[in-house]
Amino acid sequence: MTKTFTYDDVVRYLYAETTANENELIVEALALDDNLMNFYLDSLEIQNQMNKIRRNPSERTITEVFKYSRQFTSKRPAALLY
Numbered sequence: 001m002t003k004t005f006t007y008d009d010v011v012r013y014l015y016a017e018t019t020a021n022e023n024e025l026i027v028e029a030l031a032l033d034d035n036l037m038n039f040y041l042d043s044l045e046i047q048n049q050m051n052k053i054r055r056n057p058s059e060r061t062i063t064e065v066f067k068y069s070r071q072f073t074s075k076r077p078a079a080l081l082y
Helices: 007-014 020-032 034-051 059-069
Strands: none
Touching: 007 020, 007 034, 020 034
């Protein structure tokens, strides 16, 4: 019996959330299904692009965080507000 893999399975494979047995079957399915392979390649490219994203806080944000943190000493712990 041949297992049909979905795009969700490919994403799990991409993020190493599949078993060794599933990996073998997914690799075989990718080799046999052009649509699945194209989805995998597109997803791999998106993953690589997302890994390059770097978010940097503004100088104002950094200043405000430091200003807030200076209110507290090691003897006076910060109150956690929820």
